[in-house]
Amino acid sequence: TNYKMKGKIKYINPRGEYTNASGKFNKYQVTFDDGREYQFLAKGDFKKSVGDFVEYKVTNEEYKTAKLEYNPQPTVNNSRF
Numbered sequence: 001t002n003y004k005m006k007g008k009i010k011y012i013n014p015r016g017e018y019t020n021a022s023g024k025f026n027k028y029q030v031t032f033d034d035g036r037e038y039q040f041l042a043k044g045d046f047k048k049s050v051g052d053f054v055e056y057k058v059t060n061e062e063y064k065t066a067k068l069e070y071n072p073q074p075t076v077n078n079s080r081f
């Protein structure tokens with residue numbers, strides 16, 4: 001169910017902490033200007049700001065979770081280094 005989206009951030013709301021095998025994260029409910037809302041995990045502060053245009057990957061549509069794409073891979077070139 002992973003698919004990529006783009007959006008401009010409208011609101012960022014902290015939603016407490018979350019701990020998993022990778023460590024402790026802060027949860028953020030992020031609302032985009034198209035009305036979509038997803039929950040993101042971040043170490044410390046959320047790395048983007050209101051007004052930023054970001055690419056993100058929906059990791060679970062049912063639970064509305066997603067993660068930021070920091071280095072969007074070009075879709076044309078699939079070579080691995």
